[in-house]
Amino acid sequence: MKLLSALLLLTAPLWAQAIPPVWTIPPAPAAKPPAIVAVKAGRLFDSKSGTLLRNQVILMRGDRITDVGPGLAIPAGAQVIDLSQATVLPGLIDTHLHVMDGGGSGPNISLQYRELVALQNAQRDLNAGFTTIVDLMSHGGMYGTVDLRNAINRGLVKGPRMQVAGPGIVNTNKAGGAYTPRTPVSFVGAQVANTPWGVREAVREQAHYGVDWIKIYSTEEYTLKADGTIIATPGFTLEETLAIVDEAHRKGLKVACHAYGGEGLRNCVAAGVDVPTHALDLDDVSLKMMLEKKLPLTATLFDLSMDDAMEMREFGNSRWRMMEKSWKKALAAGVKLTFGSGAGPFPHGTQGDMFAYFVKWGMAPAQTLQMATSTAAEIIGWADRVGSVEKGKFADLVAVSGDPVADITEMSRVKFVMKGGEVVRNELK
Secondary structure (H helix, E strand, O other), rough: OOHHHHHHHHHHHHHHHOOOOOOOOOOOOOOOOOOOOEEEEEEEEEEOOOEEEEEEEEEEEEEEEEEEEEEEOOOOEEEEEEEEEEEEOEEEEEEOOOOHHHHOOOOOOOHHHHHHHHHHHHHHHHHHEEEEEEOOOOOOOOHHHHHHHHHHOOOOOOOEEEEOOOOOOOOOOOOOOEEEEEEEHHHHHHHEEOHHHHHHHHHHHHOOOOOOOOEOOEEEEEEEOOOEEEEEOOOHHHHHHHHHHHHHHHHOOOEEEEHHHHHHHHHHHHHHOOOOEEEEEOHHHHHHHHHHHOOOOOOOOOOHHHOHHHHHHHHOOOOOHHHHHHHHHHHHHHOEEEOOOEEOOOOOOOOHHHHHHHOOOOOOHHHHHOOOOOHHHOOOOOOOOOOOOOOOOOOOEEOOOOOOOOOHHHOOOOOEEEEEEEEEEEOOO
């Protein structure tokens, strides 16, 4: 037997002889304790009260805040970031955008290319101070937003925290022939579903692929009228909308509803969606329903403004101008308003410019900051982790040189960004 083993060894190829008989895995290096970081904040925006606190110290270990307060002792050996001449705020939250837009469209644009576009857009948002974003429809990217979210969470690439929808869900309609069973979903960016059981099936499919949100289209088509009104053709019936919301909530998912007004908007509100979006034709009935159900509203602006001049020439009316009127109406009535830019049709990383428009439309600067911090965190279900600078929450911070409560345009000039205790950008050194 020993002779046979020796002969086999002699006749074996050299590469086989070189392999050790037993594979061993080297022990992992001992993990270093996370470093302590201390941020000195000359002014700190308290998103809960909407006030500025002076001379605060923010202590963090790893990706979490461990303590906040005035005059806190800074532990020996801690890394100190001096923002004593700046205003520090919680990381900003954009509750409505589209990272897969902006890289072109058509049958020759591959999903892999769009994934790279999405990564670049998400990083632009992060660099602008939006440490948390919600992508509400992949616009032809299928479930690429899910993949991007997962890659960021696993540390493969840098990016903001993400909640995502996949393809939007539409019913069979005649909107320019865009959404039909014969049109590849990858081209139109939507999933077609009909009947209460059909829409439940669509929700279940999207839940299987790992989305956080279901995005539905309850305004199928619209026609602007010169008298300042709009004809908003409803999409899903109330029964279908109720089925969508019920199935999504059974799966632990949230529902956002694209609706301009009329029956489509009322169906969304009656069914209990988590966030109606747009509502640029907010009638008194819909407004009353929203207040009774305590539903928030996300009104994107810049995506509507892009067509303002063209729509005014063609119709004598525009969605932008209708949105301004309805938004002011919602504000006066006490509807909870949240920050959602609609970035995608317009460049990512520029949505900080929206703060100034909200102030122009009558909102106090501190309230606009709350829209993108504590209010947004509550609406997306992450109030326990983001939206305010508090012990136990993620160490997500942004800073500007001046005082945004006095001059809201400071939010267009973010100078410092930190996500999870890691500095992404610092121009305040």
